[in-house]
Structures are given as structure tokens and as C-alpha cells.
Amino acid sequence: MLMVFKLQRLIQLLAIVMILMSWWGNSYAKVDDLYDKTALIFFEVINVVEDDVLYIREFPSPQSRKIGYIPPRQSCVAYLNQLREKNSQTWVSITYKGVRGWVNLYHLRQLPRGECPAGYYKVINVPANDVLNMRDTASHYGSQIGQIPPNENCLPQLDQSYASNSQKWVMIRYNNTKGWVNSYFLKKSDKSACQ
Template sequence: MKSIDKVILGGVVVASTIGINYNIASADILSQEIYTTTNRLNMRKGPSTDYTLVGTLDKGVKVKAIEKSSDGKWLKINYNSQNVWVNFAYLQKDKSSNNDIKLDSQYETTANVNMRKGPSTDYTKIIIVPAQTKITPIKSSSDGKWVQINYKNVTGWISAQYIKTVSTTPTEPEKPITGKDYYTTANLNIRDGASTTSSKIGKIPNGTKVSVVDFNSNKTWAKVVYNNKTGWVSAQYLSTKSQEPEQKEDTYWTGTTTQNLNMRKGPSTDYSIIITIPKNSDVKIYETKSGWAKIKYKSYEGYCSASFIK
């Protein structure tokens, strides 16, 4: 099979590019689905036969989809590290391609699942994500069998067979009643009018009790009193029930010191030393940032250089 570069150098006859304004901005994003060519297929610089021909694909070649043109007739693919367009009529979706994973949608884990550094069991385990954890995929592997997620500020890959979709049916927000106490369900802007275009006059933290003194005609905004300020907040973020603080799990992964290592009170050598941890000691790692690790050793908790932990 010839690469794109070889075909171009080989002197393929090309048509002149016509500056047609195709609506690519509204094209469908396909998140790396796999397709197979069903015939010998031309590759072009844009989604039309008016665009320059840059090479050909043989029948049976697997390609990764990037996006579909707005008319659905052309597919943008990545081949030999170049992005080109091919006629969608001569492509067949590969059976191993997983079309179910939707990025930026909410899923839930169905079991305790290992998070790994890459999309394979060959990669190192980072942390265990508990069953019934709400997650949002960032990326999907090319075969659709793994998804990349962020859980408790740790980013890694988990097996897609252990996740399921979560119902996103919206619930009817509570309507504010004048003179009644409510609790905020999110960090909430307080404004001088009942509109997002009104000026902000403060911010109310999540879980704060406020008194509703009035509301607009359709009850989508509530007038509240907070810290001696009277202003308007979005009513959908008010609840009659106090929000209990989330119970944090003791989530960590383990490591071993590669030399005698100073534990400090903060993530810098400017902080005082708590204890010196002997070489080859096991530690619990809760977080890594800017070259420092937040750890626990025996009953001590502090920070040390992450470069000396494996």
C-alpha cells in the first residue's frame, strides 16, 4: 500500500482547489470510530470532489474517523498522520468499533474497577474506582474497550465493560416560597436583578441557608437576604433540605521510597521537615502535583519529592 507522501511525489494528477465554504463547524464529531474501505478510494483535502486529490486508499484499509461533513456524504479521517477527506459511501464501520461511548456524558461504574495509566491491562494500576461512581469519559480508545476518566483529581483509563449510562431525566426544581428558609445546592452568584445579565454583588457558598423574601413572576429567580445583602439568585439552586457534606473516601495508591527521604509540612523545601523516611519504605500517596507528593507514612502525613518514590 502506498503512503500519502509517496503518492503525492509520484505525480498524481490533481484538480485545482475551489474555495467553497462548507459548513464543517457543524459537522458530526465521531470520536475516533474505526471504518474499513469497501473499494479503492480517493483522499482529498476537503469534503467535495472539487478539492485537491492527495492520494488513494486500497480496499480493506482500516481508518480512524474524525468528523463527518454537514451533508453526511464525506468523512474526515486520519491516515499516515494526515487528516484527509473520503467519500462516506465507500466506508463500512468496523465491528470492533464501539459506538456506544459518548464523551462528556455521565456514566456509572458497575463494579470496583482498576484505573490504569493506559488503555490496556498491560499498564500499571493507579487506583481503584468504586462501584456506582459517577464518571464522565474524556477519551475513548480506538477499539472502544477503554475510556479515560478523571476521578478525585487522578486521570487514567478504565475498562468500558464496567460502566453503564446514567439517566439524566431532569427533576422539577422546587419553587421558592416567600418567608421560608432555603439552602443553596451550589456556589451561587447573587445579583442586583433577576437575570444573568444583572451585575454580581456577591457569591453564596454551597449549603448556605438563605431567607427568600420575594420571587419573580415565573418563580425562576428568588430574592434572598445573605450577609446583610439583598439580591437575586437562580431558584433552581435552592432546596428546602440541608445538603449533608460528602463523605470522602480514603483514596490512595502505594509507593516505595528509593532513598532516605525528608517529609515536609508543605510541597516545597521552604517547609520544615517532619520526619526522614528510610529508603525502601512503603508510603500511601494521596496526590501528586508540581513534582511533590502528598503522602502518609505510618502515622505521619506530609509532602515529599515525588521523584524519589516508585
């Protein structure tokens, strides 16, 4: 009888360990996915208490200057395809409400594909013989990092920001490049047609 009891106890402990391992494995983003430069990855914020925030850092370090923050449980935080390992910690580059920076991967969980982006865009107001320039910052003064044809459709939205002159800028992805475009040149596409 004692042997049966010990065996039942062992099975219960193994079940608890399996549950905890499953939770731990699902509680943060899978690093292997982050090495795929073509993947469109979004996160939700985890492991941040309700009355706190997740700080966005200028560089991948907890001592780096705070340049923004993300509230707890926020989702659709876009990954910008940069990853750094430092002192046994993994840091990822993200964008949130126009702020590009670094956060510790411990505070992020990868969302299932298709849950984000919030929307898709098509190019408008660009002549047929011209291109739409993508910029590295949400400004006409940002460096040009890509060009989009005038008839392009289903460009996924990663982020948005408002410039000081109240112009709306949208971060989109085109040909695996992520950059900012003035919203004057964009129109919402039907999300169901783009997925």
C-alpha cells in the first residue's frame, strides 16, 4: 500500500513539473523564431505588474537610458528583427507608438501569427512613374531605407506615430524592410483580403 501511495505521489509531482515546464516554455518568445529575418513577429507584454510599466531602453542593457515605456498586457508590439544576448539576458529591438528601442525578452511573449498587425495599407497619391520612400524615422528628414511601387497593396502596419506638425506616420513592412511612411500616401486595405 505504501508503494502505491509513493507511486501516486511521484506521478503527481511529475505532472506538476510538466505543467510548470509548459508554462515556462510559453511565457516568453521562442528565440529560434527571432532569428528568421523574414518573419513578421509581434509580442504581448508579460511579467509586468499592473501598477508598473515595461521600459524601452536606448540600448540592450538595464542600465541604458529609458526612452519610452509600454503598459502591462499591451499586445501587438512589433519586433524589428534585432536580437542581442548580454549577461545571460536576451534583448530584442521593438517599436511601440513611434518609439524604437530595446526590451528584455523576459517581458515578452510572441503572439500567434495572424493576431496582428492591426491593419494593412495600400499606396495612394503616388504617380505611376514614381515610388513611395520609406524612412528610418517618422519624419521627412529621416534617411531613405526603401522604395515602394505606386500600386503596392497589403502592406502590414507595424506601428504609428504623430510628428510635431500633427502628421501621422505609419511603420510598415515591404520586402522585409521595416520603415516609416507618411499616411498621406496610404489607405487602409481590407484586412481579410490581405491575410
